[in-house]
Amino acid sequence: MTVDECYGHPRLASVYDPLDPDRPDLDAYLELARERGARRALDIGCGTGVFALLLAGLGIEVVGVDPAAASIEVARAKPGGEAVRWICGQADELPPLDADLATMTANVAQAIADPDAWRRTLRGARQALRPGGLLVFETRDPAxxxxxxxxxxxxxxxxxxxxxxxxxxxxxxxxxxxxxxxxxxxxxxxxxxxxxxxxxxRFRSRAEVERDLAEGGFALEEVRGAPDRPGRELVFLARRP
Incomplete structure (x- = not known):
C-alpha cells in the first residue's frame, strides 16, 4: 500500500499531532472500549499512536499497526510508547491476536481505497479478533x-x-x-x-460497506452516527461470529 507523505515523510510525521491536537472523534471509540470491557485491542492504521496510547492508558493490551515507518517511529518515541506493540506493516500480515476489539479511526478505512487492499484489511482484522470480537471503523457519508x-x-x-x-x-x-x-x-x-x-x-456507501463486511465474514451489529459530526459520518460496528 502506498503511504501518503503526510504520514510517511519524517518531517511531516513529526508535526502531525501538533497540527491536529484536538481529537474529540476518539472519545466514542474509547467509551466503546470501556463498555465492551476490552482487554486486547488492535489499532489498524495507528499512525503516530494517539489512539493506541489512549487505549493503553486504560490498561488494555494494544497492538498498533501502520505501513508508515516515520509515523511508527513518532509513536514509539512518545511517553508510554513502550506499553504498545508497534508493527510497521499491513493488517493482513498480522498473526492471530485474540483481540476483543479492532479499530480504524479517522480516515483509515477510507484511505484504503483499493478494493483488494480493503478486502485484505477486513480479512486481517477478522483473523486478529477472537470469536465475538468487534471491529469498529468510520467512513464519511458520501451524501x-x-x-x-x-x-x-x-x-x-x-x-x-x-x-x-x-x-x-x-x-x-x-x-x-x-x-x-x-x-x-x-x-x-x-x-x-x-x-x-x-x-x-474512497467514499463508500452504507450498502457497499455492509456488503463488504458480509463478504469478509462479519456480522453487522450496528451503524451509528459520529457524535462529533452528526449527519456526516457512518460508524460501523461488526462482530466476528
Missing part, C-alpha cells in the same frame, strides 16, 4: 459531499509548533471521480521548505 469544503480558503491555517516555529498549511481538492476523491495538502515551514502530500479517499 454529505464533505469534499466540497476542501478549499484553500476554508482550510488555511498557521500553527505555532514548539521547537519548529510556524507551519502554514491548507488543503485543495484535486479530483472527484466518485467514489474516489483526491486532495492535496500543502505545508510551508519557517525555513522556507514546502512539502505536499496527495491523498485519495
Amino acid at each position: 454529505a459531499r464533505g469534499w466540497e469544503e476542501w478549499t484553500r480558503e476554508r482550510t488555511h491555517r498557521v500553527t505555532q509548533v514548539p521547537g519548529v516555529g510556524p507551519v502554514e498549511r491548507w488543503t485543495e481538492l484535486v479530483a472527484v471521480e466518485e467514489p474516489l476523491v483526491t486532495f492535496r495538502q500543502t505545508y510551508v515551514f519557517a525555513d522556507g521548505q514546502v512539502l505536499t502530500s496527495d491523498s485519495t479517499l
Whole structure:
C-alpha cells in the first residue's frame, strides 16, 4: 500500500499531532472500549499512536499497526510508547491476536481505497479478533459531499509548533471521480521548505460497506452516527461470529 507523505515523510510525521491536537472523534471509540470491557485491542492504521496510547492508558493490551515507518517511529518515541506493540506493516500480515476489539479511526478505512487492499484489511482484522470480537471503523457519508469544503480558503491555517516555529498549511481538492476523491495538502515551514502530500479517499456507501463486511465474514451489529459530526459520518460496528 502506498503511504501518503503526510504520514510517511519524517518531517511531516513529526508535526502531525501538533497540527491536529484536538481529537474529540476518539472519545466514542474509547467509551466503546470501556463498555465492551476490552482487554486486547488492535489499532489498524495507528499512525503516530494517539489512539493506541489512549487505549493503553486504560490498561488494555494494544497492538498498533501502520505501513508508515516515520509515523511508527513518532509513536514509539512518545511517553508510554513502550506499553504498545508497534508493527510497521499491513493488517493482513498480522498473526492471530485474540483481540476483543479492532479499530480504524479517522480516515483509515477510507484511505484504503483499493478494493483488494480493503478486502485484505477486513480479512486481517477478522483473523486478529477472537470469536465475538468487534471491529469498529468510520467512513464519511458520501451524501454529505464533505469534499466540497476542501478549499484553500476554508482550510488555511498557521500553527505555532514548539521547537519548529510556524507551519502554514491548507488543503485543495484535486479530483472527484466518485467514489474516489483526491486532495492535496500543502505545508510551508519557517525555513522556507514546502512539502505536499496527495491523498485519495474512497467514499463508500452504507450498502457497499455492509456488503463488504458480509463478504469478509462479519456480522453487522450496528451503524451509528459520529457524535462529533452528526449527519456526516457512518460508524460501523461488526462482530466476528
